[in-house]
Structures are given as structure tokens and as C-alpha cells.
Amino acid sequence: MSVQKEKIRQALEQLTPPGGGQNLVESGALQNILIFENQVDIDLQLANPSLQARKKMEAEVVRCITEQVDADLQVKVNIRVTTPAPQQAIKGNPIPGIDNIIAVASGKGGVGKSTVTSNLAVSLAQKGFKVGILDADIYGPSIPIMFDVEGARPLAVNVEGKSKMEPVENYGVKILSIGFFTEKDQAVIWRGPMAAKALNQLIFDANWGTLDFLLIDLPPGTGDIHLSIVQALPLNGAVVVSTPQNIALADARKGIAMFQQESINVPVLGIIENMAYFTPDELPDKRYYIFGKQGAEHLAADKNVPFLGGLPLVQSVREAADVGRPAALQENTPLRIAFDTVAENTVAQLIARNTHLPPSKAVAITTMAGCSAVKT
Numbered sequence: 001m002s003v004q005k006e007k008i009r010q011a012l013e014q015l016t017p018p019g020g021g022q023n024l025v026e027s028g029a030l031q032n033i034l035i036f037e038n039q040v041d042i043d044l045q046l047a048n049p050s051l052q053a054r055k056k057m058e059a060e061v062v063r064c065i066t067e068q069v070d071a072d073l074q075v076k077v078n079i080r081v082t083t084p085a086p087q088q089a090i091k092g093n094p095i096p097g098i099d100n101i102i103a104v105a106s107g108k109g110g111v112g113k114s115t116v117t118s119n120l121a122v123s124l125a126q127k128g129f130k131v132g133i134l135d136a137d138i139y140g141p142s143i144p145i146m147f148d149v150e151g152a153r154p155l156a157v158n159v160e161g162k163s164k165m166e167p168v169e170n171y172g173v174k175i176l177s178i179g180f181f182t183e184k185d186q187a188v189i190w191r192g193p194m195a196a197k198a199l200n201q202l203i204f205d206a207n208w209g210t211l212d213f214l215l216i217d218l219p220p221g222t223g224d225i226h227l228s229i230v231q232a233l234p235l236n237g238a239v240v241v242s243t244p245q246n247i248a249l250a251d252a253r254k255g256i257a258m259f260q261q262e263s264i265n266v267p268v269l270g271i272i273e274n275m276a277y278f279t280p281d282e283l284p285d286k287r288y289y290i291f292g293k294q295g296a297e298h299l300a301a302d303k304n305v306p307f308l309g310g311l312p313l314v315q316s317v318r319e320a321a322d323v324g325r326p327a328a329l330q331e332n333t334p335l336r337i338a339f340d341t342v343a344e345n346t347v348a349q350l351i352a353r354n355t356h357l358p359p360s361k362a363v364a365i366t367t368m369a370g371c372s373a374v375k376t
Contacts, residue, residue, distance in 0.1 A: 107251025125172035135177030148324025244295030276310030
């Protein structure tokens with residue numbers, strides 16, 4: 001190193017980059033010194049200084065070198081701005097007492113996502129688990145109808161000096177929905193921030209108590225509500241519901257891609273194929289694939305996510321939803337078996353997720369009624 005370069009280096013040791021700390025040399029901000037005759041190029045690397053701070057730094061470097069090294073030097077300062085590494089995606093705050101939070105999503109509306117959520121919750125509850133549903137479909141809440149609690153109003157309870165909403169309960173499932181706070185014919189016309197605020201109240205101002213599972217019935221598509229949920233809660237995983245139809249599968253792909261984005265990174269526990277086939281009562285051994293055959297199963301294989309099972313297109317499922325008595329309440333029927341299978345596969349994948357991926361909470365596994373429980 002030339003004598004002149006060493007003098008410049010020593011002079012710059014007297015300057016501190018914006019924000020304080022070590023000097024330009026010790027901090028590594030000084031990247032290079034180039035000298036050609038009486039021209040000196042100083043390369044600096046600074047972390048996100050403002051334009052004002054950058055101009056001030058340039059002036060101080062020029063003054064320092066010309067005053068302490070050589071007044072005849074022509075000094076040029078090149079500053080490269082670096083940005084800090086992006087923070088990890090916001091995964092929200094856990095809710096005390098809730099062990100596992102699962103989002104139920106669909107890329108497309110009309111595939112039976114809310115019906116699947118309702119019956120999945122009932123099936124889990126019938127196995128002895130403590131289950132809740134957060135109806136996050138702000139613009140089209142249907143869970144109150146499916147549980148025969150339309151028109152109910154959550155009561156206010158005092159919990160440790162704070163007023164909380166008590167979820168409405170039926171069939172062993174605790175429920176909160178924006179539908180409890182609107183009239184039957186009232187449309188919810190809210191922008192994203194207002195909808196997100198309402199969701200936060202349903203999540204954090206509620207007295208959920210102790211739950212093994214909280215299922216979140218998301219609206220179709222990918223949008224503000226989905227991002228709000230991901231930011232508000234540490235989701236253990238997501239389940240995607242689709243029919244075998246190509247149009248539904250195309251949107252289901254987008255739903256999977258949303259959860260798998262690096263900034264979101266929520267494990268996809270699997271895909272459920274709803275309306276997989278139709279079997280008429282008079283031909284119990286026949287299966288008619290009205291919307292296509294095994295489309296969701298093939299999508300699961302293509303996206304390398306688990307296939308959780310297929311659910312038949314049965315009139316009684318629709319009738320049960322309309323009268324507010326989920327079909328999974330039926331005893332010893334093929335439909336009940338189908339819902340139980342999907343529920344058990346979902347829990348199995350949740351256990352695998354909590355075993356092989358960093359869990360949101362400490363996990364212990366117990367067995368109950370033929371289905372494994374996941375507890376903190």
C-alpha cells in the first residue's frame with residue numbers, strides 16, 4: 001500500500017458512518033481507495049442512509065482528505081446503499097389455549113369449502129377433540145346457517161378484567177362469524193382494512209378457551225383476508241378444497257402457491273377433493289364422475305402435497321347444510337366414514353408437519369378414538 005493511500009486510510013478512521021458505531025474502516029464501510037495522479041476515488045458502502053446523510057458523508061470525506069492528506073487532491077466519493085436482509089414473514093401472535101390453527105381455503109368459490117370445514121370440525125369434535133371455527137368469509141358468511149345458529153348473538157363475558165366475546169356453540173363446536181353481527185339481508189360492504197379490523201376482533205377479543213383445533217374458513221381466492229389471517233395468526237397448516245373440475249383445479253393451484261410463497265410459507269397439509277363422484281341411491285355400486293375423475297388427487301401428486309381424500313356428491317350433504325345439521329353427525333353411513341377419513345388424514349399430516357417442521361408450539365401426541373391428538 002502506498003504511503004499516500006495509507007494516510008488517506010488513517011484519515012478516514014476519524015469518520016463515523018451515519019448512525020454511529022465503528023469508524024468507516026472498522027465498520028467495513030470503506031470498500032476501496034483508488035489513486036490516479038491527483039485523483040482519488042473513495043468507495044463506501046452504507047446501510048440505508050438518507051439523501052441528506054449521504055451528502056453529509058461525502059462532504060466530510062472530501063474535507064478530511066484534503067485537510068489531512070493533500071489539499072490538491074481531487075476527491076470523488078462513491079456511495080453504494082445496501083438494504084438489510086428482509087425480515088421473516090409475520091406469523092402473528094398465538095392465542096393462549098389454542099394448540100393448532102388450520103386454514104381451510106379454496107381458490108374458487110362454490111366448491112364446498114364451508115361445507116367441508118363444518119363437517120371436518122364436527123368429525124373432530126365427535127372424536128373427543130375441542131374444536132372451534134372462525135368464519136373468516138367476511139362477505140359471505142355461511143357457517144351460522146350450517147350449524148343452525150343463524151340469528152344467534154355472542155354474549156359478552158369478563159375474562160381477567162377484559163370484556164370478551166363468548167363464541168356460539170353447537171354440536172360441540174365453538175363458532176364466531178361476522179354473520180352473528182349482521183342482519184339476514186344486510187350486505188357487508190367493507191374495504192380491506194375494515195374487514196381486517198373486524199377479523200382481528202373476532203380472533204383476539206374472543207374467549208375461545210382451550211381448543212385442540214381452530215379451523216379458519218377462509219373466503220375463496222387469494223386476497224386481503226388471507227394475508228390478514230397469515231399476519232395475525234401462526235398457522236400450523238392449510239387445507240385446500242377443490243372439485244375435480246379443471247376450472248376449480250386451476251384456482252386451487254393458485255391457492256397452494258399462495259401458502260407456499262416464501263414470504264408466507266404456511267405448510268399445505270393436503271388437498272380435499274369435494275364432489276368427487278355421484279352415486280345414486282338406486283345404484284349404490286355405481287360412481288358417476290360428473291366433474292371429472294381424480295382431478296384433485298392428480299393435482300396433489302403434481303404439487304407434491306398430500307391427498308387427504310375424496311368426498312362424494314350426495315344430496316343429503318346439501319340438505320344437512322341447509323337445515324343446519326352437518327352430515328358428519330350421521331351414524332354409520334358411507335358419508336360419515338368419508339368425513340372421518342378426511343379428518344383422520346388431516347390430523348396425521350398435522351402431526352407430520354409438527355414433527356418435521358419448526359412447530360409454532362411445543363407438541364405432544366396422544367391417541368383418542370382412533371385418531372391422534374396434537375397438544376401443547
